Amino acid sequence: MKKVILSIVCLFIGIAMSSCSEAKKQLTDQEILVVMYEAMNGPNWKDSNKENWLSEKPIGEWKGVETNDEGRVVKLVLNADSVIELVPSEIAGLTELEELSIFINNDGITNNVPTEIRDLTKLKRLYLNLSLFIPYEERPLIPDISTLVFLEYLFISGV
Structure with a gap:
């Protein structure tokens, strides 16, 4: 009887773990870029x-996106205007990203730079140029980026 109960418990645990892993499906670089765009x-x-x-072209042909031989994003340059959300947390999924440049010119930012940016462990260059027309105390915060051990160049303006 104990074996039957143990088997049933193990079965439920296995099902629960399986559904959790499906819920945390890893997004592709293209899916992450679409999330960022939106x-x-x-x-x-x-x-x-x-x-x-959002075209059918490879993401390496999207404006500001550079990919490696495997099609992974290694460089992302965003010149954005009318931005509402600065950078969504999904950016952490761009695990091959070596250079990130964001140039924003507006006054509608509603969030901070996500803490997940520190998960971009291959990042070598980080440029954040934010021309924000909002009071200083309302400007976005930059998270601790001390985990970016390969960072060679850092430029932050406007925060």
């Missing part, structure tokens, strides 16, 4: 800044 008000970016975004 969260950062991409449809309202200037046309020159969103060339090929």
Whole structure:
């Protein structure tokens, strides 16, 4: 009887673990870029800044995106305007990212730089140029980035 109960408990634990792992499905780099585009008000970016975004073309041909031989994003340059959310937390899924440049010019930011940016452990260059027309005390916060041990260049302006 104990073996039957133990088997049933193990079965339920296995099912629960299986459904948890499905819920935490790893997004592809393309899916992450789409999330970023939507969260950062991409449809309202200037046309020159969103060339090929959401198209059928490989993401390496999307404006500001550079990929490696495996098709993973290694460089991301975003010139965004009319941004609502600065950078969504999903950016941490771009695990091969070596250079991140974000240039934003507006007054509608509603969040801080996500703490997940510190998970971009391969990051070598980080540029954040935020021309924000909001009071200093309302500007976004930059998280602790001491985990970015490969960081060679850091430029932060406007925060």
